[in-house]
Structure formats: structure tokens, C-alpha cells
Amino acid sequence: MRCNKMAKLPLIVGLGGINAAGRSSGFHSYKRLVCDALQDDVMASTWQDLAQRMGLDTSDINADIIAKIKAGTLVRRTTTFDPDAxxxxxxxxxxxxxxxxxxxxxxxxxxxxxxxxxxxxxxxxxxxxxxxxxxxxxxxxxxxAYPVSSAGNIPTGFDLDKLYNARSHPRGLKLTVYGASDALNSLGIDWDNILTLINPDEVSVYAGSALGQVDDNSFSGMLSAYAKGGRVSSKMMAMSLAEMPADFINSYVINSAGTTGTNMGACASFLYNLRQGMLDIQTGKAKVAIVGNAEAPVETGVMEGFRVMGALAEDDQLKALDNSDTVDNRRACRPFSSNAGFTMAESAQFVVLMDDELALELGVTIYGAVADVFVNADANKKSISAPGIGNYVTVAKATALAKAILGEGGLQHTFVQAHGTGTPQNRVTESHILSEVAASFNIKNWPVTAIKSYVGHSMGAAAGDQLVASLGVWQHGWIPGIQTIDHIAGDVHQANLNILTDHQFVGDKGQDMKAVILNAKGFGGNNATGLVLSPTQALTMLEAKYGAEVVSAYKNKNIAVKQRATDKDSNACLGDETIRYEFGNAVIDESGVDISEHEVRLQGFANAIQLAQDNPYQDYS
Missing domain, CATH: 3.30.70 (Alpha-Beta Plaits)
Structure with missing residues (x-):
């Protein structure tokens, strides 16, 4: 194998989760976004999957069933609570x-x-x-009657409580268990088999929620118990913590003794976690990293906090925009158009990153590669919640790296997943950032879309929604356009940009696009922009590093792995789905730990954790 010393390329080899568009693995949530552009035979499995998840009749997926599926997905009238009562x-x-x-x-x-x-x-x-x-x-x-009735709830009828023994679990953790299981199911290789090939500390998990767990089984219930005459349970405090999704994944889903935590950055949190996993892979600290976020903020108490700030799109404002007596819940989020605010949503999104050498050895499917994620703060500004200058820096850095990797010609074959919240302030500030960067790098007609127009704003998980939708472009060839708008607002900066109001075809399996820029702007000045490379670009780079023979051997191994992943997806569409939740099974205590000067061996793990033998700072001594 030909290999020079260089950073490992963090490959995306698995994806999973659930949002208002459906299940992430198998690209079903992506396909729901562009269903009107795809052939009936391509959509058949997705309609089957959504019908199964929503508790609808799956024996005959006819026009009536599809109409019910469409009505019960994407942004719509919320199902978490009754807005009228x-x-x-x-x-x-x-x-x-x-x-x-x-x-x-x-x-x-x-x-x-x-x-x-x-x-x-x-x-x-x-x-x-x-x-x-x-x-x-x-x-x-x-x-x-609550002033906001729109939300991006997961598909109507999808009962998380039936997935596993989830008694007293906050909704965000139920979403976590489902999303992480879905990501592992997409690998095409059993997780336990992967653990036999790596050391126990060569797995990283970075997962959390920007708002913590906020329902009656967690923080909200704990804080309000005395005032409402209720009782604080022994689980509530621990269940409320923002890093609990990572803790659940480690203990109950993947049996991990590796690096763990969450990196919080408000609405940019998913990209913050993606950066942590990416760095662990690049530096060799981990061979596998599971990163993601799960958020369940469609609760009136949380929404009221954003509403009184003027951040949410209220029903009366939407009616006024449409000069109508009825609210159009479906079009509540209108990025880069005349709009009123963002739309709260719930989501869980997880991706599995893998060391490039291990990925080639296993033959796992490469869905893309994380080139880098840039994070910069806003410096001095008047309001902590207002946008600032940091996002200019992150977008410029990501674009510069895209040019360095792809060349000036390749840079023209990138697109942008904008933060695109649907607020009046965002439409001006973000469009100016993108327009200025495009001009500086001589990008002529940069395609820009905004996934929140379909699924709403899931806070910490929002960039995960963006990433999953972008990876779908390299499977089915369509960039989802912003279909909730009928015009671009007059104060939006459009020079050098192509703000898509309809789906754009970019070649078979998206071959015209070499990379995507993912942009996220969080309250408090938490700006993050990621550069994700297409699977074709990733394979081109791997061939340059390892040689054509190695990549050819990888492709042969991938045939069987891809088939197993396809079979798992097909079974899930029919209701046969593996949810990994191993509470209390094969618990390791102090008797299962064996320590020597050279290694730590843990009961149940094939390999040992190697302890440092050399001084990494010998040049300083």
C-alpha cells in the first residue's frame, strides 16, 4: 500500500436519524424533499417506509395513502400540542x-x-x-390559543415509545436511540464486528442537544414540579444534561469506552461536534467517530422563549404576509423571501466517520468526506443574539479550502446549504456573506438552498438536517430548492448567487457537484461552516494517496457491504428494524479491568487500550 505521512481523510460511511421528512438512512428523508422530481419506482420504498412509520395501511400504497403521508410530513400544524387549547x-x-x-x-x-x-x-x-x-x-x-401553530414534527403517527423500553425517557433521548441505531443499520457491517478490529479507545462519540432535554421527563418537569404540585424523579436531573445523547449512545447503543462529549454552539452545535469527530480521525486519535445531535424543542415553554424575542413566525404574521384569514402552516418557513421568523422543529441526525485506511479495508460505502469545519466568533457586537462578523470568516475559510482542494474550476462545482432560518434579519445578513465571498472567489452563479424551508429549525441538529439532505444529492442528483417561497425579497443580496426556488438537477448521482458548503449561525456568535466533499471526489483523493489497486480492491469489497445495507433498509421499510438499546446487558465492573504498564484490557473487548511508552515532548527536554 502506497501511503505518505499525511492527515487521515474523515470519510462519512454511515448516516441515520429522523426529522419532519422521515428516516435519514436509505436517503428517505431526502427523497421526501424532492419527491416531485423523482420517478415513481424510486419513490416507492420511501412511501412504504413512511407509511410503515406513520402507522398507515402498507398493503396498498395508493394515491390516498401518499396524500396522507405528504400531509403528515414536513413543516405543518404541530402535533406535539393542540395550538387551540x-x-x-x-x-x-x-x-x-x-x-x-x-x-x-x-x-x-x-x-x-x-x-x-x-x-x-x-x-x-x-x-x-x-x-x-x-x-x-x-x-x-x-x-x-397559542400564537404559533407551525412546527417541524417527525412524521405524524410515528410512536417513539414503541421502539424500545423508553419509560420516563425524554423525547430527545428517544430520538437519540432511534437516530444512532439508524446510522449503525446503514453501515452494512455489524457494529460488534467493527469493534473487534479496533482498540476500545479508538471510538469517539460527540453528540448532544443545544437546549438540553426540556420536556416533562427532564428539565421542564424538574423545574416546574414544585410549582405544579408534581414530584421530581431520580432520573430527571441526569436526563436533562445536554451531553446525555452521547452518554446514551456509549452505554446503551455501541458499548464504547472511547472519547466522548458534546461541543455546544447553539444552532451550530452539529457542526461543532462534526469538527471534533473529524479532528480525532485526522490525527489518528480515533478510527471511528459517531457524531450528531438530537433535539426535541417543540414545547410551548421553549417556543415562548423564542417567540417573545420575535424569532418565531406567528400565525397572524403569516396571515398578513399572505393577505389571508387562514395560516399556511406548510409555508411557515420562507428563507430569503418576505418572512416573519423561523419555525421550531425536532430532529435527530447522526453520521459515522471512519479513518480512510479502515474504511478501505472494510469496504464500507463512502457517502462523502469531511474536509474541514471552521468555527469563528463574532467579536464585539451590540446584541448577543444578533449576527456578527464571524460567519464571514468561516464561509471564506471553507471556500478557500474548497478552491485549494478542487482548484478554481472545481470551486464552480460546489453548492451552499444556507443556514436559511426564514427570519428578516437572516435573509439580509447571510445573503450578504455568501454574495461577498462568491465575488471574492470569482464564483459566478453559486447555487444556494435552505433545508429549513422543508423541515424547520431543529436548533442543535439543524446542520445535520443540512448534511443528510446534501449527501442525498450525490445519490439522486437533485438539489432541493426552496419551494415555500414565490419571490426573493428586495433586500436580499443576489449578486453571484443562484438562490434556488425549485429543485436543480446536477447530473446523475450529483456528479456536477464536487462539494457542499454547510453554513450554520448560532445565537451568541457561534458560527460554523463545513466543507463536505462528494463521494466521487473522496475516492479520487484516496486513489491518489493509496493507489488504483487498493481502491479497486475496496470497490470489490463494497459490493457485498452495500448489498447488506440495502437489505437492512428494505427490511426497515417493511417494519423489520433493529433498534439498539442494551440497558444492563454485559455490564463491566472493576473485576473486568486488567491494567499493566503497557496496556489496559477490558472484559468483553477483543483488543487492549495501549498506554504511552514514549515521551511525545522529547524535543523539548
Missing amino acids: VPFQRKAKLAPAGSPIKFELKKSKLPHTIPANWLVNEIDNKTVEVTIDGDFDALINDLI
């Missing part, structure tokens, strides 16, 4: 009208500190009568 409590001061306020109450419900104006008389062993002399502060239950 959101529980609400109103503070009230009750005053007696002529006679004191009296009521009966169970003794167990009496406050620990009896108010001074309460007179309590025992009725029996369990019940008391309370007489209140004067006013009484109360909370009155109410139902209100």
Missing part, C-alpha cells in the same frame, strides 16, 4: 362576596405553612374544612 394558569385573587370562602380539602393536601387567615377544622381523619377570612390567592386553569 394550550394549558395555562391564570393568577387570581379571590375575594369573599358577603360570606367567608369555605371549601373541603384532604389533609394530605394542606400546605405545610398554614396561611394566617385560614381557619382549619377537622371533618374526619382524612378531610378538613377550610374557612378563609379575607382574600385568597389562586391559580385558575385555562386553555389558550
Whole structure:
């Protein structure tokens, strides 16, 4: 094998997850986006998969079933809560009208500190009568219409609780277990077989959620329990942590003793984690890295925080844009057009990165390669939530690297997945960044799209939605256009850009596109831009590094691996899907650890963890 000393190329060899468009592996979520551009035979498996996931009749996928699938996917009226009847409590001061306020109450419900104006008389062993002399502060239950009814929920009818024993798990962790399992299913090689080929510490997992776990089984329930008369469970605190998706994957999905954590950067968090996994592969610290994010923020408490900032698209604003009495939930997110705000969404997206040498040895399918991810802050600015100068730097760096790798001609064959939130501020600032960079690098007609127009804004997982949709371009040839808009807003910068309002065909398996620029802008000045290379470009580079003979041998191995992955996908479409959740199985305790000067051996692992023998800083001594 011919190989010079150089950084390893982090290859994307697996992908999985779920968002408003469906399942990520098999590119089903991507195909849902461009369904009107693909042939019926190509779409058949995706309609089957979505029908299966949504609990619809799968015996005959006819026009009526497809219509139900379309209605229950992508951005739409939320299914997490009823926007017309959101529980609400109103503070009230009750005053007696002529006679004191009296009521009966169970003794167990009496406050620990009896108010001074309460007179309590025992009725029996369990019940008391309370007489209140004067006013009484109360909370009155109410139902209100919430101002925001649009969201990017996972497909209607997909019941996460039926996947595995998920009792008391926050929704974000249920999404994690599903997404990570889906990514492993896409490999075409059993995960346990991969573990026999690498050392236990040669796996990295970087996964989390930008907002943490925020439902009633986690942070929200924990903080509100006392105020609502509820109870804090022993699981809530741990389940609330932002890095819990990584912890779940390590302990219950892949049995990993390797590097772990999450790198948070608000709405850019997925790219922050992708960068960590990429660096571990490049430097040889890991041979496999699982990176991703899972987010379940379609909760009224979370949404209210963004709404009062003016960030969310409210129903009345959307009606005004359309001069209509009804809200068009499907078109709630309108990047680069006349718009009102972003649309909250839930998603879990994970990719498996692999060391290039190991990938060639195993014959795993190469879906793309992560060239680099650039992160820069905004420096001084007036508002912590406002965009700043950092994103100019990250986009310029990614574009410069694309030119260095692909050449000036190759740079013309790249496209952009914009952050594209659908806010008035984003449409101006991001379009200016892209237009300025395009002009500086002499890019004439840069294709720009924005996936949030289809699936909404899933916060920390958002760039994962962008990446999965981009990898689909290199399978089926279509860049999804922004179909929720009918015009480009007058204040959007368009010089040197081609903001796509319809799908664009870029050749069989996307051969006209050599790379994609993924852009993410997070609150607080968390800017990240990634450069991901096409599978064809990655193989060209691998052949230059290792030689044509090695790549040819790899392609032969890949035939069987790809077939196994295809078979797994076909089975999943029919409901036969492997969800990896191994709680309490083959637990390793202190008796399963054997330490010497040279290595650490762990029970159940084929190989040992090698301990340092040489001084890496000998040049300094």
C-alpha cells in the first residue's frame, strides 16, 4: 500500500436519524424533499417506509395513502400540542362576596405553612374544612390559543415509545436511540464486528442537544414540579444534561469506552461536534467517530422563549404576509423571501466517520468526506443574539479550502446549504456573506438552498438536517430548492448567487457537484461552516494517496457491504428494524479491568487500550 505521512481523510460511511421528512438512512428523508422530481419506482420504498412509520395501511400504497403521508410530513400544524387549547394558569385573587370562602380539602393536601387567615377544622381523619377570612390567592386553569401553530414534527403517527423500553425517557433521548441505531443499520457491517478490529479507545462519540432535554421527563418537569404540585424523579436531573445523547449512545447503543462529549454552539452545535469527530480521525486519535445531535424543542415553554424575542413566525404574521384569514402552516418557513421568523422543529441526525485506511479495508460505502469545519466568533457586537462578523470568516475559510482542494474550476462545482432560518434579519445578513465571498472567489452563479424551508429549525441538529439532505444529492442528483417561497425579497443580496426556488438537477448521482458548503449561525456568535466533499471526489483523493489497486480492491469489497445495507433498509421499510438499546446487558465492573504498564484490557473487548511508552515532548527536554 502506497501511503505518505499525511492527515487521515474523515470519510462519512454511515448516516441515520429522523426529522419532519422521515428516516435519514436509505436517503428517505431526502427523497421526501424532492419527491416531485423523482420517478415513481424510486419513490416507492420511501412511501412504504413512511407509511410503515406513520402507522398507515402498507398493503396498498395508493394515491390516498401518499396524500396522507405528504400531509403528515414536513413543516405543518404541530402535533406535539393542540395550538387551540394550550394549558395555562391564570393568577387570581379571590375575594369573599358577603360570606367567608369555605371549601373541603384532604389533609394530605394542606400546605405545610398554614396561611394566617385560614381557619382549619377537622371533618374526619382524612378531610378538613377550610374557612378563609379575607382574600385568597389562586391559580385558575385555562386553555389558550397559542400564537404559533407551525412546527417541524417527525412524521405524524410515528410512536417513539414503541421502539424500545423508553419509560420516563425524554423525547430527545428517544430520538437519540432511534437516530444512532439508524446510522449503525446503514453501515452494512455489524457494529460488534467493527469493534473487534479496533482498540476500545479508538471510538469517539460527540453528540448532544443545544437546549438540553426540556420536556416533562427532564428539565421542564424538574423545574416546574414544585410549582405544579408534581414530584421530581431520580432520573430527571441526569436526563436533562445536554451531553446525555452521547452518554446514551456509549452505554446503551455501541458499548464504547472511547472519547466522548458534546461541543455546544447553539444552532451550530452539529457542526461543532462534526469538527471534533473529524479532528480525532485526522490525527489518528480515533478510527471511528459517531457524531450528531438530537433535539426535541417543540414545547410551548421553549417556543415562548423564542417567540417573545420575535424569532418565531406567528400565525397572524403569516396571515398578513399572505393577505389571508387562514395560516399556511406548510409555508411557515420562507428563507430569503418576505418572512416573519423561523419555525421550531425536532430532529435527530447522526453520521459515522471512519479513518480512510479502515474504511478501505472494510469496504464500507463512502457517502462523502469531511474536509474541514471552521468555527469563528463574532467579536464585539451590540446584541448577543444578533449576527456578527464571524460567519464571514468561516464561509471564506471553507471556500478557500474548497478552491485549494478542487482548484478554481472545481470551486464552480460546489453548492451552499444556507443556514436559511426564514427570519428578516437572516435573509439580509447571510445573503450578504455568501454574495461577498462568491465575488471574492470569482464564483459566478453559486447555487444556494435552505433545508429549513422543508423541515424547520431543529436548533442543535439543524446542520445535520443540512448534511443528510446534501449527501442525498450525490445519490439522486437533485438539489432541493426552496419551494415555500414565490419571490426573493428586495433586500436580499443576489449578486453571484443562484438562490434556488425549485429543485436543480446536477447530473446523475450529483456528479456536477464536487462539494457542499454547510453554513450554520448560532445565537451568541457561534458560527460554523463545513466543507463536505462528494463521494466521487473522496475516492479520487484516496486513489491518489493509496493507489488504483487498493481502491479497486475496496470497490470489490463494497459490493457485498452495500448489498447488506440495502437489505437492512428494505427490511426497515417493511417494519423489520433493529433498534439498539442494551440497558444492563454485559455490564463491566472493576473485576473486568486488567491494567499493566503497557496496556489496559477490558472484559468483553477483543483488543487492549495501549498506554504511552514514549515521551511525545522529547524535543523539548
